[in-house]
Amino acid sequence: MRTEALALTRVVDSDDFAELYATHHAEALRLAYLLCGDPHRAEDAVAEVFAKVYRRTRRHTVEQPRAYIRRAVVNEVNSRFRRLALERREAGRRSGDDRGARGVEEQHADADVVFAALHLLPRRQRTAVVLRYYADLSEADTAEVMGVSVGTVKSTVFRGLERMRVAMGTEEV
Numbered sequence: 001m002r003t004e005a006l007a008l009t010r011v012v013d014s015d016d017f018a019e020l021y022a023t024h025h026a027e028a029l030r031l032a033y034l035l036c037g038d039p040h041r042a043e044d045a046v047a048e049v050f051a052k053v054y055r056r057t058r059r060h061t062v063e064q065p066r067a068y069i070r071r072a073v074v075n076e077v078n079s080r081f082r083r084l085a086l087e088r089r090e091a092g093r094r095s096g097d098d099r100g101a102r103g104v105e106e107q108h109a110d111a112d113v114v115f116a117a118l119h120l121l122p123r124r125q126r127t128a129v130v131l132r133y134y135a136d137l138s139e140a141d142t143a144e145v146m147g148v149s150v151g152t153v154k155s156t157v158f159r160g161l162e163r164m165r166v167a168m169g170t171e172e173v
Helices: 014-036 039-057 065-095 104-108 113-118 123-134 139-146 150-168
Strands: none
Touching: 014 039, 014 065, 014 123, 039 065, 065 123, 065 139, 113 123, 113 150, 123 139, 123 150, 139 150
């Protein structure tokens, strides 16, 4: 298998892309699922990411494909959350009620306690916690993916974990 630096270097044939997909798809799907909590939405987001990666790598070289794909997944899930929230607000305005303005997290009432607590977090805290503890990234790598400083990652993760502790009624997460 090629080195990671070569994996996204000008994908020019289907075998190259198939190898790239096989190498990174499972991790991307796991990350998307943890961020959005819905397996179907996660699969849709990852499919869109790989379509964009395919188009991009036909024109450009990407030095760190794993980090690039991770960042693309976070961006795609966040974009989908924004679109969904906007659609719900619009639906609420059209119907004259506020059901469309409810948070996405309310959809996860049947999830286990930790998963439910994770999804009670604001998107930024959830992203930071997922990248640090589920994707097992360092603080520096998490900061790079989120486009923030290491200090911001530390404080965001701390606040997110505290919120989860309160939601779960426990001392440990």
